[in-house]
Amino acid sequence: QVQLQESGPRLVKPSETLSLTCTVSGGSISSYYWSWIRQPPGKGLEWIGYIYYNGNTKSNPSLKSRVTISVDTSKNQFSLKLTSVTAADTAFYYCAAGGVRFHYWGQGTLVTVSS
Amino acid sequence: DIQMTQSPSSLSASVGDRVTITCQASQDISNYLNWYQQRPGKAPKLLIYDAFNLETGVPSRFSGRGSGTHFSFTISSLQPEDIATYYCQQYDDVPFYTFGQGTKLEI
Numbered sequence: 001q002v003q004l005q006e007s008g009p010r011l012v013k014p015s016e017t018l019s020l021t022c023t024v025s026g027g028s029i030s031s032y033y034w035s036w037i038r039q040p041p042g043k044g045l046e047w048i049g050y051i052y053y054n055g056n057t058k059s060n061p062s063l064k065s066r067v068t069i070s071v072d073t074s075k076n077q078f079s080l081k082l083t084s085v086t087a088a089d090t091a092f093y094y095c096a097a098g099g100v101r102f103h104y105w106g107q108g109t110l111v112t113v114s115s
Numbered sequence: 116d117i118q119m120t121q122s123p124s125s126l127s128a129s130v131g132d133r134v135t136i137t138c139q140a141s142q143d144i145s146n147y148l149n150w151y152q153q154r155p156g157k158a159p160k161l162l163i164y165d166a167f168n169l170e171t172g173v174p175s176r177f178s179g180r181g182s183g184t185h186f187s188f189t190i191s192s193l194q195p196e197d198i199a200t201y202y203c204q205q206y207d208d209v210p211f212y213t214f215g216q217g218t219k220l221e222i
Contacts, residue, residue, distance in 0.1 A: 045159065047204075047212040058210035059210065061210070062116075101165075105160070
């Protein structure tokens with residue numbers, strides 16, 4: 001069974017860049033599309049974007065050009081960078097397997113934007 | 116962008132009850148709809164994909180139906196472990212996938 005684990009800083013300062021990595025185990029990174037999804041505490045889910053192992057990406061237009069998603073097939077990892085963060089970007093960030101439906105999820109990591 | 120409206124926003128039911136949640140899309144999304152369960156403090160879990168297909172390993176008491184703009188999700192006999200928030204998600208509008216606001220189910 002595919003397992004995912006998010007890692008990265010839990011606290012980011014306003015205007016700086018949020019960076020997270022998702023490590024995939026139990027399966028090949030070439031097997032799925034890989035997505036990032038976030039959830040502000042106590043609120044609903046928001047799809048951020050996805051990447052395929054060949055580097056093809058799509059992201060949520062609502063996040064405009066702040067999102068970069070990349071993949072490292074040698075490490076079975078994919079990553080998220082979100083620039084110019086504000087308090088509104090405080091959320092649980094999940095990585096997930098799938099491009100249109102999300103079969104497997106990481107446990108999620110709470111990233112807080114605060115000075 | 117496509118708006119997904121779930122109802123009710125919260126629901127209280129008893130063990131053994133039949134429970135139904137609805138999800139309405141602001142425009143036709145064919146059958147491009149998935150349902151997720153999120154238990155407290157946990158990541159969401161895919162239960163139903165493409166409106167009515169049961170994900171592998173998901174109990175058969177869960178089911179989904181609908182197409183176009185109106186969809187429903189049913190638990191045929193509620194169990195204590197079904198306490199969770201349930202979300203619908205559309206993927207017709209690429210790349211602007213959206214989730215419903217969630218239905219919190221309590222016993």
